[in-house]
Amino acid sequence: MNSEKIPGLYIHIPFCLSKCLYCDFYSSTSISAVPDFLNGLFKEMEMYLNQFNPFDTVYIGGGTPSLLSSKQLENILIKARKNFDLISDAEITIEANPADLNRSFLESIREIGINRINIGVQSFDEKALNFLGRRHSVRQAFSSVEASRKAGFKNMGLDLIYGIPGQDMESWRDTLKQALVFSPEHLSCYQLTLEAKTPLGIRHRKGEFSVPVEALQLEYFTKTSELLEDAGYIHYEVSNFARGHEHTSRHNQKYWDHSPFLGLGPSAHSFQGNQRWWNRRSLDRYLAAVHEGKRPVEDTEILTMEQLRLEALYLGLRTKKGIALEDFKTRYHFDLFAEKKEILTKLVEEGLISIRGDQLVPTQSGFALADRLSLI
Numbered sequence: 462m463n464s465e466k467i468p469g470l471y472i473h474i475p476f477c478l479s480k481c482l483y484c485d486f487y488s489s490t491s492i493s494a495v496p497d498f499l500n501g502l503f504k505e506m507e508m509y510l511n512q513f514n515p516f517d518t519v520y521i522g523g524g525t526p527s528l529l530s531s532k533q534l535e536n537i538l539i540k541a542r543k544n545f546d547l548i549s550d551a552e553i554t555i556e557a558n559p560a561d562l563n564r565s566f567l568e569s570i571r572e573i574g575i576n577r578i579n580i581g582v583q584s585f586d587e588k589a590l591n592f593l594g595r596r597h598s599v600r601q602a603f604s605s606v607e608a609s610r611k612a613g614f615k616n617m618g619l620d621l622i623y624g625i626p627g628q629d630m631e632s633w634r635d636t637l638k639q640a641l642v643f644s645p646e647h648l649s650c651y652q653l654t655l656e657a658k659t660p661l662g663i664r665h666r667k668g669e670f671s672v673p674v675e676a677l678q679l680e681y682f683t684k685t686s687e688l689l690e691d692a693g694y695i696h697y698e699v700s701n702f703a704r705g706h707e708h709t710s711r712h713n714q715k716y717w718d719h720s721p722f723l724g725l726g727p728s729a730h731s732f733q734g735n736q737r738w739w740n741r742r743s744l745d746r747y748l749a750a751v752h753e754g755k756r757p758v759e760d761t762e763i764l765t766m767e768q769l770r771l772e773a774l775y776l777g778l779r780t781k782k783g784i785a786l787e788d789f790k791t792r793y794h795f796d797l798f799a800e801k802k803e804i805l806t807k808l809v810e811e812g813l814i815s816i817r818g819d820q821l822v823p824t825q826s827g828f829a830l831a832d833r834l835s836l837i
């Protein structure tokens with residue numbers, strides 16, 4: 462059902478020098494295992510020969526891919542090109558920690574074909590960085606962004622977090638304004654989420670600090686959107702902003718519109734047709750499987766048409782372009798307008814969605830409540 466869509470390739474680098482206090486992603490701090498991991502990754506690539514159409518995106522995420530040397534990253538891309546077809550203007554992104562970036566590393570990774578960098582700045586406030594347990598400083602955030610520009614990165618994204626205890630609207634605004642000084646092509650602004658098993662999640666449960674109440678979260682969301690739209694950015698997904706349509710993330714779009722994607726590395730998820738599968742969330746168990754010649758898949762889920770339809774609704778209403786009703790009918794065998802006419806009319810009256818021709822789109826107020834909208 463998604464055979465016409467172009468797939469993306471995700472590669473999970475499961476290493477971090479230290480764990481941030483809010484992080485729930487899989488990564489290990491045993492950096493000495495990088496060479497073993499790379500051998501395993503190259504074996505895993507071979508297990509998917511001819512299984513996907515040519516990729517137009519490669520996203521090297523993690524974890525902290527910027528811990529790898531430029532030579533190791535080059536080998537990953539060489540092996541990816543050997544095992545898969547990458548179209549000639551593929552978007553090739555690396556996630557990076559500001560502490561790892563210097564001009565010569567950045568120039569080397571540009572030379573091997575990485576054309577987009579996403580830097581995990583998170584905040585330009587030292588206190589907020591300390592609270593989050595980030596290993597970089599504000600000074601390093603500045604210098605990493607400047608060095609990326611000097612190294613020739615013309616497609617740069619910054620990740621930022623709001624709703625950090627101790628932060629107020631004023632300091633968040635300062636972080637946003639500071640980010641705008643660099644005119645990044647892309648900004649991701651996430652609200653801090655406290656996952657139960659993380660150190661911050663545990664401290665929060667013990668009552669050591671509080672987080673913004675819902676009304677304040679909404680205010681952060683709205684003010685962020687206003688400030689960035691005034692600065693010329695398109696708020697194209699609940700948490701994502703682009704300086705022009707050409708700078709929206711081609712790769713992330715695949716997660717939102719049911720395009721196929723192949724995820725390699727421990728804990729990586731993949732999606733194709735109506736199947737989703739995910740890899741073992743442990744480097745040792747991942748390597749044990751690939752060395753036995755088996756795909757390191759933890760589990761697979763076959764999605765029913767009903768599940769796909771609900772996901773498409775949930776994801777579509779988190780994007781500015783919303784849902785194309787005819788396309789939705791064709792793909793998910795469901796006439797949204799005919800079947801849900803009553804509730805859609807109510808949401809239009811409440812100013813949460815609008816219907817423009819064939820397109821069902823969230824309004825600005827609806828965007829802020831996107832998770833609830835998807836319950837229609």
Ligand code: SF4
Pocket residue numbers: 476477479480481484485486488523524525558581
């Ligand atoms: S650097 Fe990223 S992946 Fe690593 S611990 Fe911090 S947030 Fe998690």
